[in-house]
Amino acid sequence: MSTPAPSATEGASLPADIAARLKRDEHGLFAAIIQQYDTRDVLMLGWMNDEALRRTLTEGRVTFWSRSRQEYWRKGDTSGHYQYVKSVSIDCDGDALLIEADQVGAACHTGTTTCFHAGGALPAATGVRPE
Numbered sequence: 001m002s003t004p005a006p007s008a009t010e011g012a013s014l015p016a017d018i019a020a021r022l023k024r025d026e027h028g029l030f031a032a033i034i035q036q037y038d039t040r041d042v043l044m045l046g047w048m049n050d051e052a053l054r055r056t057l058t059e060g061r062v063t064f065w066s067r068s069r070q071e072y073w074r075k076g077d078t079s080g081h082y083q084y085v086k087s088v089s090i091d092c093d094g095d096a097l098l099i100e101a102d103q104v105g106a107a108c109h110t111g112t113t114t115c116f117h118a119g120g121a122l123p124a125a126t127g128v129r130p131e
Contacts (some may be wrong), residue, residue: 004045010049010052014050014051015053020091021094022050022053022090022095023093024049024095024113027049027067029049030047030096030097031048031095031097032048032099033096033097033099034046034099034103034107035098035099035101036100036103037100041114042109042114042116043107043108043114043115044107044115046075047064048064048065048097049065053097057085059074059082060084061072061074061075061076061082061085062075062099062101063075075107076104076105079109081105081106083099083104083107084101084104085099086101086113087099099109114125
């Protein structure tokens with residue numbers, strides 16, 4: 001069983017008005033979708049808790065909570081493939097963020113621009129809008 005993600009009580013806290021809008025899973029996490037700010041390419045999905053979001057909002061670089069390593073990781077610190085924050089939006093339900101960032105280098109650990117290239121397309125029926 002994994003250790004719960006640390007709370008926002010580490011260091012400074014996430015502002016209460018922002019924290020109140022977030023819906024977290026049973027581990028205190030919420031999804032963060034990262035999008036290249038100028039091309040609009042969807043780069044990756046990562047997980048955050050309150051502290052990771054606080055760091056992202058205040059430092060100008062994207063920070064995630066690693067579910068596998070049970071620690072914070074700031075994109076680029078080991079890979080050199082940085083994500084510089086341009087904007088952060090919360091969805092209407094409060095359970096996901098959209099972070100527009102300027103990606104330097106590959107977003108995916110496989111070395112590709114986006115994590116969705118490495119995974120590949122799935123066979124899906126194409127919908128047609130009714131007239």
